[in-house]
Amino acid sequence: MSTVQPDDRTTVVPMLECSGITMSFGGIPVLKGITFTLEPGTVTALAGENGAGKSTLMKIASGQYRPDNGQVQVRGQHLPSGSAQAAYSLGVAIVPQELASIPEMMVYENLFIGRELKNGFGILDRGAMIKAATGYLEEFGLETDPKTPMKALPVGVRQIIEIIKATHRGARVLLLDEPTSAIAEREVGRLAGIVRTLRDQGVAILFTTHKMEEIRAMADRVVVLRDGKLVSDTPLGEITDDGIVTAMIGRELDQLFPDRPDAGTSTVLEVENLVIAPGAAPISFTVRSGEILGLAGLVGAGRTELIECIYGIRKPVSGTVRVSGSTLKPGAPLSSIARNLAIVPEDRKGAGAVLSMSVLDNATLPRIAAFSKFGILSRRKRQGAIGTVMKSMRLKSNGLDQHLENLSGGNQQKVVFGRWLTGQVDALLLDEPTRGVDVGARSEIYRIITELSSAGMAVVMASSDMPEILSLSHRAFVMRELGVVGELDRAQLDSPTVQDTIFRLASGQNAAPVKDTTS
Amino acid sequence: MNTTIEALPAVQRRDWKEFASAFLVRHIMVVVMLLIVAFFAYRSARFATPDNLTNILIAAAPFALIALGQTLVILTGGIDLSVGSVMAASAMAAAWTAKNAGDNPLLPLVAAVVTGLLAGSINGLIVSKFEVPPFITTLGMLTLASGIAYVIGNGAPINGLPASFGTFANTQILGLTLPVILMILAILVLAFVMKRTNYGLRVYAIGGNRLAAEIAGVRSRNILFSVYAISGVLAGLSGLMLASRVITGAPNLGQGYELDAIAAVVIGGASLMGGRGTIWGTAIGLLLIQTINNGLDLLLVPAYWQNVIKGVIIVAAVGVDVWAARRGSR
Numbered sequence: 001m002s003t004v005q006p007d008d009r010t011t012v013v014p015m016l017e018c019s020g021i022t023m024s025f026g027g028i029p030v031l032k033g034i035t036f037t038l039e040p041g042t043v044t045a046l047a048g049e050n051g052a053g054k055s056t057l058m059k060i061a062s063g064q065y066r067p068d069n070g071q072v073q074v075r076g077q078h079l080p081s082g083s084a085q086a087a088y089s090l091g092v093a094i095v096p097q098e099l100a101s102i103p104e105m106m107v108y109e110n111l112f113i114g115r116e117l118k119n120g121f122g123i124l125d126r127g128a129m130i131k132a133a134t135g136y137l138e139e140f141g142l143e144t145d146p147k148t149p150m151k152a153l154p155v156g157v158r159q160i161i162e163i164i165k166a167t168h169r170g171a172r173v174l175l176l177d178e179p180t181s182a183i184a185e186r187e188v189g190r191l192a193g194i195v196r197t198l199r200d201q202g203v204a205i206l207f208t209t210h211k212m213e214e215i216r217a218m219a220d221r222v223v224v225l226r227d228g229k230l231v232s233d234t235p236l237g238e239i240t241d242d243g244i245v246t247a248m249i250g251r252e253l254d255q256l257f258p259d260r261p262d263a264g265t266s267t268v269l270e271v272e273n274l275v276i277a278p279g280a281a282p283i284s285f286t287v288r289s290g291e292i293l294g295l296a297g298l299v300g301a302g303r304t305e306l307i308e309c310i311y312g313i314r315k316p317v318s319g320t321v322r323v324s325g326s327t328l329k330p331g332a333p334l335s336s337i338a339r340n341l342a343i344v345p346e347d348r349k350g351a352g353a354v355l356s357m358s359v360l361d362n363a364t365l366p367r368i369a370a371f372s373k374f375g376i377l378s379r380r381k382r383q384g385a386i387g388t389v390m391k392s393m394r395l396k397s398n399g400l401d402q403h404l405e406n407l408s409g410g411n412q413q414k415v416v417f418g419r420w421l422t423g424q425v426d427a428l429l430l431d432e433p434t435r436g437v438d439v440g441a442r443s444e445i446y447r448i449i450t451e452l453s454s455a456g457m458a459v460v461m462a463s464s465d466m467p468e469i470l471s472l473s474h475r476a477f478v479m480r481e482l483g484v485v486g487e488l489d490r491a492q493l494d495s496p497t498v499q500d501t502i503f504r505l506a507s508g509q510n511a512a513p514v515k516d517t518t519s
Numbered sequence: 520m521n522t523t524i525e526a527l528p529a530v531q532r533r534d535w536k537e538f539a540s541a542f543l544v545r546h547i548m549v550v551v552m553l554l555i556v557a558f559f560a561y562r563s564a565r566f567a568t569p570d571n572l573t574n575i576l577i578a579a580a581p582f583a584l585i586a587l588g589q590t591l592v593i594l595t596g597g598i599d600l601s602v603g604s605v606m607a608a609s610a611m612a613a614a615w616t617a618k619n620a621g622d623n624p625l626l627p628l629v630a631a632v633v634t635g636l637l638a639g640s641i642n643g644l645i646v647s648k649f650e651v652p653p654f655i656t657t658l659g660m661l662t663l664a665s666g667i668a669y670v671i672g673n674g675a676p677i678n679g680l681p682a683s684f685g686t687f688a689n690t691q692i693l694g695l696t697l698p699v700i701l702m703i704l705a706i707l708v709l710a711f712v713m714k715r716t717n718y719g720l721r722v723y724a725i726g727g728n729r730l731a732a733e734i735a736g737v738r739s740r741n742i743l744f745s746v747y748a749i750s751g752v753l754a755g756l757s758g759l760m761l762a763s764r765v766i767t768g769a770p771n772l773g774q775g776y777e778l779d780a781i782a783a784v785v786i787g788g789a790s791l792m793g794g795r796g797t798i799w800g801t802a803i804g805l806l807l808i809q810t811i812n813n814g815l816d817l818l819l820v821p822a823y824w825q826n827v828i829k830g831v832i833i834v835a836a837v838g839v840d841v842w843a844a845r846r847g848s849r
Binding site: 311313333334337343345350351352353354355356357361362364365366368369372375376419 | 715716717718720721723724726727728730731732733734735736737738794795
């Protein structure tokens with residue numbers, strides 16, 4: 001643990017010390033003067049909403065980014081600005097969200113990449129590497145054969161191997177960026193065990209997460225960022241879950257969601273016997289005007305597939321979709337657009353927007369016919385209609401000609417929403433509408449969703465964010481294995497045990513209720 | 520300098536140095552172009568004469584057409600390696616038609632355009648419908664079209680063509696030859712199309728993010744098909760220009776032109792990843808290459824050294840582009 005060498009100073013030298021870090025991208029401040037320290041043998045959770053600056057801070061601490069101001073010290077030594085190599089040699093290792101392993105290479109090759117063991121002739125000594133790798137893996141309780149190709153392993157195991165790779169090279173500061181975002185529940189426990197082992201060896205660990213249980217399970221201190229500021233730095237024992245959430249979003253959670261007006265009576269969206277993949281159960285439902293239907297479920301349950309099949313990005317096996325009575329052509333987005341169906345896809349950067357194009361051009365695409373005559377675009381028409389919509393969305397940009405890549409996630413999402421609103425929309429499909437959106441813009445997007453539904457749109461909203469489902473929906477489906485396994489009406493959504501009900505339905509087990517971590 | 524800062528909206532206020540360098544980077548090729556022109560004008564009395572500038576334009580014309588087609592293809596994130604060979608095949612088809620169908624300047628034109636359209640359509644079909652990577656598809660077409668060019672001439676050039684075969688390249692209107700006029704028209708029309716029409720916006724959208732474009736209702740396959748078809752037709756016209764100028768069909772004509780065309784597009788600031796680039800950029804890029812070719816000839820630089828210099832300029836241009844992109848992403 002934090003035992004200090006006799007000849008050392010009596011105070012513990014911090015492993016990592018950030019002081020007065022500021023950073024901005026394209027003129028937009030992301031970090032506004034962050035100061036904190038990591039002591040040896042501690043685990044610190046870095047909490048904050050998307051866009052709060054967590055990843056940026058991690059990249060600065062690991063030398064990948066150069067801060068505009070402020071400095072980083074590792075064990076009392078100054079970390080030269082923006083040098084990943086220097087950070088590495090000072091013993092700072094980062095395991096990024098997107099893993100840096102090489103899938104085609106074997107586990108031991110990945111472990112030794114860049115510092116391979118060689119025999120006397122300068123030739124790779126594979127035997128020695130395999131033997132050493134076996135030892136490392138055993139030490140962390142992995143029974144994996146070091147000769148397994150990396151790509152054959154589950155993400156959770158790959159991640160642990162990345163951690164081993166970092167630490168067996170002598171890392172004393174370990175930064176884990178969203179270590180649990182892509183791994184299964186079962187693997188989270190193992191990760192927590194490894195984090196504890198490393199802590200007991202005196203490593204200082206900093207990790208980011210969205211999940212309260214993980215903060216409770218792994219950390220002994222929590223640092224909260226909000227809109228680029230450090231708003232709380234507290235030992236875990238001295239702060240409640242509500243305290244952390246309040247620090248993260250800067251207000252009581254309830255205020256995040258607007259009031260929910262009543263749904264209308266006329267049927268707008270009809271989904272009939274839609275089979276979204278071979279062997280899946282057919283799905284049928286209707287959504288009325290002004291109604292918000294939530295789709296809950298675990299990753300891979302089929303929420304995205306259902307939305308994509310309805311819209312036509314994906315061709316369903318069978319089944320029909322009708323919007324306001326007219327049937328859509330399966331697998332043809334253009335036909336869906338013509339029948340006033342709109343979508344905000346899950347992956348904004350991959351599917352929602354063309355980042356290299358301007359706000360104006362992005363917003364022109366879905367309704368291009370309305371803005372042109374004989375195939376020639378009318379700038380006047382575009383600017384009028386799109387300008388009005390983007391104003392009502394309260395888009396923050398340098399005008400309509402700004403490229404999307406220079407906007408924040410929340411503002412990009414407003415464009416992806418707003419581009420549909422220059423024309424009639426009867427039904428709106430939302431897939432994770434607030435993913436990667438910072439908290440200020442998040443409440444604005446909730447306001448927009450509620451306004452659109454109260455104006456008569458039928459809304460289907462898939463979300464992994466439980467408060468979103470619980471607060472916005474009039475009705476919610478729980479999906480599992482590409483089918484709908486449960487339906488909850490408004491009264492059930494208000495029940496205090498609803499989270500437990502949804503979890504049981506989604507995981508398909510009659511599991512014990514999730515441990516209440518607030519007590 | 521302060522006025523520069525004030526002129527920028529507060530949301531994205533930049534350092535004036537950053538602004539100045541961004542401005543310079545954006546227009547670096549124009550600056551380079553002017554410097555090179557000034558250099559040649561200083562070193563060679565013959566460079567800045569109307570006759571020589573006309574020569575540059577005449578030499579640029581066939582090259583311009585394929586570079587313009589290439590720009591569209593590259594904007595979608597693809598590449599067309601076959602244009603040089605398609606030029607040859609189209610020129611041979613035109614020459615064969617002139618030889619066998621008599622003294623009519625229009626029939627060879629039709630033959631060249633049809634050949635180019637056919638080759639481009641095959642490329643477009645394979646890339647859009649069967650989703651074979653454009654590099655592979657057009658590499659295949661490069662070999663195939665070159666083979667066709669030799670087959671048409673039985674391995675030899677087609678000579679002894681009627682004088683009307685030269686009409687296309689040698690007719691002058693207002694002191695400009697037909698190919699130069701065609702080049703200027705093509706630049707103007709395509710610049711308008713790419714900037715102001717639905718089609719242009721869709722091409723950019725596909726290159727920027729194909730999935731997002733499809734979700735927004737763009738039929739990406741049709742657009743992809745069309746850019747290869749357009750590139751083929753322009754290569755056909757370009758091949759005819761070269762053959763018509765010397766009233767001969769040569770099966771090795773246009774060889775290596777595809778690389779100069781790609782270089783012009785890239786110097787013009789386009790990204791090989793798609794979604795970024797302009798017709799005006801390509802126009803600057805190809806004029807730059809042609810000016811260098813012409814100027815080095817006038818200075819009697821040996822041909823092999825000309826290639827060395829050109830190579831350095833191409834890589835330097837792309838280097839600047841990458842550097843600028845990296846700065847922009849920060």
